[in-house]
Every structure is written in C-alpha cells, then in structure tokens.
Amino acid sequence: MSRERSRPITVHEPDRLREWTRELRGRHVVGARYRNAPGSSWPDGNSAEAIHEVDMDVAIMLDNGASAVVSWSMDGLVEGIDLEIRQNSGTTPELEETDVTSTPEWQSLVNQVVNEVAVAWQVPNDGCPNTLWAVRLSLSEGSTIVVALGEIEGDIVQYQPDALVVLFDEAAARAYQPLASAETAFGTAIGA
Amino acid sequence: MERFLSPDPLGFIDGPNPFIFGGAQPMYFVDPDGLWMRASELAIVGMLGGALGFSGLPIPGPDFRDDHEAAIEFFRGQIVGAGIGLTSDAALLSAGAPIAGGLGAALGCLGSFCAGSVPAAVGAYSTTAGIAAARVTMHGMSALQGAQGLREAERQYMLSEKKGGGDGAATPASTTNTGVSPASATGGPKAGLDALSASGREVVKNDLTRAGLEYQKHMGRGELPKVSGRELNSAGQSLLDAILRDPQTKQIGVFSGNFPGGTRFIGPNGIGATFDAKGVFRYFGVYP
Numbered sequence: 001m002s003r004e005r006s007r008p009i010t011v012h013e014p015d016r017l018r019e020w021t022r023e024l025r026g027r028h029v030v031g032a033r034y035r036n037a038p039g040s041s042w043p044d045g046n047s048a049e050a051i052h053e054v055d056m057d058v059a060i061m062l063d064n065g066a067s068a069v070v071s072w073s074m075d076g077l078v079e080g081i082d083l084e085i086r087q088n089s090g091t092t093p094e095l096e097e098t099d100v101t102s103t104p105e106w107q108s109l110v111n112q113v114v115n116e117v118a119v120a121w122q123v124p125n126d127g128c129p130n131t132l133w134a135v136r137l138s139l140s141e142g143s144t145i146v147v148a149l150g151e152i153e154g155d156i157v158q159y160q161p162d163a164l165v166v167l168f169d170e171a172a173a174r175a176y177q178p179l180a181s182a183e184t185a186f187g188t189a190i191g192a
Numbered sequence: 193m194e195r196f197l198s199p200d201p202l203g204f205i206d207g208p209n210p211f212i213f214g215g216a217q218p219m220y221f222v223d224p225d226g227l228w229m230r231a232s233e234l235a236i237v238g239m240l241g242g243a244l245g246f247s248g249l250p251i252p253g254p255d256f257r258d259d260h261e262a263a264i265e266f267f268r269g270q271i272v273g274a275g276i277g278l279t280s281d282a283a284l285l286s287a288g289a290p291i292a293g294g295l296g297a298a299l300g301c302l303g304s305f306c307a308g309s310v311p312a313a314v315g316a317y318s319t320t321a322g323i324a325a326a327r328v329t330m331h332g333m334s335a336l337q338g339a340q341g342l343r344e345a346e347r348q349y350m351l352s353e354k355k356g357g358g359d360g361a362a363t364p365a366s367t368t369n370t371g372v373s374p375a376s377a378t379g380g381p382k383a384g385l386d387a388l389s390a391s392g393r394e395v396v397k398n399d400l401t402r403a404g405l406e407y408q409k410h411m412g413r414g415e416l417p418k419v420s421g422r423e424l425n426s427a428g429q430s431l432l433d434a435i436l437r438d439p440q441t442k443q444i445g446v447f448s449g450n451f452p453g454g455t456r457f458i459g460p461n462g463i464g465a466t467f468d469a470k471g472v473f474r475y476f477g478v479y480p
C-alpha cells in the first residue's frame with residue numbers, strides 16, 4: 001500500500017474527527033476528485049446523476065490547497081469511513097483519479113463555505129464500536145454534501161461497506177439509513 | 193461414480209450422456225436395467241423420515257416447540273409429498289398417472305418451504321424424494337411433463353435450501369466448512385456452495401461481476417495481488433471459490449449489523465467473503 005493503512009474512525013477517536021472538522025470549517029470548496037479502483041475511471045458504470053457512486057475515495061478540494069479525503073475503510077469487522085486531510089493534491093499511484101468539479105452537482109457547490117460538519121455512526125458487526133459511516137458538509141448557501149458508505153442498486157441506495165455514495169439532496173440523505181445505524185446519512189452536527 | 197458400460201437403449205432421454213447411471217446421483221437413484229430409474233433406498237428413507245416426523249417421533253436438532261406451527265406445516269408438507277411420491281413410484285410400474293410424481297415433488301418441497309428452524313437434512317431428504325418422483329415421471333411418462341416437474345422441483349429445492357435453517361434458528365457462531373454440503377443442517381448458508389459461488393458471477397458494472405468488482409476495489413487498497421483488468425473477474429471468482437471450497441474455511445453466521453441472517457466465510461489466510469441473507473455475495477474482507 002502506498003499510504004499508511006486506512007482505518008475507519010470510531011467513536012473512541014474523537015481527536016481524529018475533530019482535527020478533520022477543524023481543517024474544513026470556514027474553508028471554500030473549490031472542487032472535487034473521485035478516486036476509482038485501479039484500471040477504471042469515473043463514472044464507468046457508476047451512477048453519475050443526482051447521487052454519485054464512487055469506488056474508493058472522495059477528495060474535496062479546499063481553497064488552501066488541501067484536500068479533505070473521505071474513504072471507505074475496513075479493519076476486520078469494523079466497517080466505516082476514514083477521514084484524512086492531504087496538504088497537497090498529490091495523486092495516489094495505484095488509484096485512478098477523475099476531476100468531477102465540472103459536473104453539475106459539484107459545480108453548484110464551488111466557492112461555497114463549509115459551515116458545519118455532521119456525522120452518522122453505526123455498529124457494523126457484533127462487538128464493534130460505533131463507527132463513522134456518513135459525513136455531511138453544510139455549505140454557506142444552504143447546500144449539503146453527504147458522503148456515505150453505500151451503492152446504488154436499481155434506484156435504491158443500499159449499504160455496502162466498500163463503496164461510497166455522494167448525496168447532494170438533503171431529502172435523499174435523510175431517507176438513507178442502514179440497519180446498523182440509529183440515524184440517517186444526514187447525521188448529527190459536530191459541536192465546535 | 194457409477195456408469196453403464198453400454199448406452200441407454202432409450203437414447204438421450206436422460207441428457208447428453210447415454211452412459212449415465214441413476215442421473216449421476218447414485219445415492220438417490222437406482223436404475224438396475226437402464227430403462228428407468230427410481231428413488232433409491234436412501235431417498236425412500238427420506239420419505240419415511242418425513243412420515244416419522246409427522247407422526248411426532250423425536251427428530252434430532254434444535255428444539256422447535258417454540259416454532260410448533262411451522263414444524264407442523266413442514267411435516268404436513270413432507271408427509272403429503274412423501275406419500276404422493278411413493279404412490280407415483282408404484283403408479284409407474286402400472287403406467288399410471290404421470291403428474292403424481294411432479295405433484296409429489298412440489299408438495300414435498302412445500303413442506304421444506306415452510307421449515308424455518310427445522311433441521312435442513314430432514315427436509316433435504318424428503319425434497320430429494322420429491323425430485324426422485326419427478327425424475328421417475330420423466331422416464332416413464334411424458335418427457336415434457338416430467339421435465340417441467342423436475343425443473344420446478346429443483347427450483348423449489350434451491351428455494352427451500354435458501355429458506356431452510358434461517359429465521360433465527362439456533363445457528364452456531366462458527367462452523368468449519370466441509371466444502372461439500374449443499375445445505376448446512378446447522379444453519380449458516382442459505383444456499384448451496386454452488387449457488388453462493390454463482391452469485392459472485394452476477395455482472396454488476398460494465399463487464400465486471402460482483403466478484404470481479406470486489407477484487408478490483410480490495411486490490412486498490414493493497415489487500416489483494418494485482419491483476420490486469422481482463423483478469424479481474426476470474427481472479428475474483430477464483431478467490432471466492434477458494435474461500436468457499438477450502439475445508440479449513442470458517443463459516444460464521446452474521447446476526448447483526450447490516451446483513452443480519454447472512455453468512456461470512458473466512459479462509460485460513462484471513463480473507464473472507466460475506467453473503468447476505470439471500471445467499472448473495474456482497475464483499476471481500478480481511479479478517480486477521
């Protein structure tokens with residue numbers, strides 16, 4: 001692996017979440033990139049309409065040059081999301097990247113400021129701690145971006161631990177709730 | 193595996209191989225003169241098992257008094273199916289009703305269908321007897337009717353395998369995968385290994401199968417060896433089959449989380465495959 005082994009964020013690691021959140025608040029969104037499985041591009045069979053499907057990672061580019069990266073991550077039975085801040089836009093060699101800033105969904109979000117970060121937790125398997133499975137950014141013009149574990153089958157978003165969906169619509173985020181979570185993908189805001 | 197030394201005098205009525213003995217299932221069918229096969233003693237034992245169960249004799253397995261109604265429905269289906277299946281065997285000898293076998297099969301399977309928490313082995317025997325009855329029908333009477341009965345019986349058999357043993361039955365937390373049993377009498381997988389494997393071949397994106405896509409993503413995380421794009425499907429399927437077939441693979445029931453009622457198979461190298469409650473492959477994982 002090219003980078004430090006990914007681990008999902010659990011409720012026992014508030015510092016990891018707090019640090020990621022601190023980097024985002026007040027920053028302008030300037031674009032986004034999707035990282036795809038080796039040998040594939042985006043959309044390449046993934047949904048590219050109101051809900052985007054992403055194979056590996058979502059990188060939200062910020063006005064300071066950093067990227068807030070959301071990845072699916074599995075640590076044994078602990079299935080969840082890993083959050084990371086990358087200080088440059090360096091690519092991950094083994095993954096293909098697609099700049100999706102120009103898609104209609106992202107284009108409408110460019111230059112908006114991140115006002116709030118919210119998260120949703122789940123207990124993915126017996127004995128696992130509460131683990132992050134969805135993260136929401138609320139933006140200055142009232143828009144929201146939700147990145148959550150899942151995939152689209154037919155017209156339905158369903159849980160999948162090793163795939164991501166990007167929901168741009170608040171109603172869709174509020175309607176998506178896997179069995180193992182007590183809350184929807186819209187989540188609960190993190191305090192300052 | 194037994195086979196005939198000379199071809200079937202009836203030609204290809206049993207399929208492309210005229211030398212095949214007992215439908216290639218000698219445990220369940222016998223065919224002493226090559227003209228027609230009938231349910232073997234083993235299958236008849238299965239029918240009798242259904243009858244004994246209905247009569248109230250104790251059957252080893254989980255206590256299903258809590259699920260009394262389901263058990264009664266199960267055995268009622270079995271006794272009717274077994275009875276008609278036996279009748280069709282007898283009827284064959286006198287060139288009797290061709291539909292009886294298929295009907296017996298369907299009703300026998302219906303019994304298994306109703307079985308939520310009853311040992312799958314008993315159901316499997318009676319269902320096998322039902323299939324035997326349908327095969328007998330195919331031999332002796334209308335090939336078309338018989339084939340339809342067989343297809344339906346086998347379809348119901350697969351469905352009953354998926355259904356049987358679930359619904360909160362007392363499933364052990366972990367069992368060792370024998371790699372041969374199509375349906376575990378102890379719960380766990382809801383479909384035979386072949387059906388579990390086949391679910392990995394479903395094409396989900398472009399030309400990628402579910403197994404291929406899963407391989408691709410976990411290869412991207414550095415968890416699996418790199419292969420070229422053309423090899424993803426075969427690499428994913430080979431990995432899935434290796435996990436399922438390895439006798440040291442551990443089979444673990446999934447009771448909570450997002451796939452309750454599902455099953456996780458973890459191979460001796462720690463790579464696992466998770467199936468949902470319908471027996472559909474969902475994802476690979478590494479379980480140290």
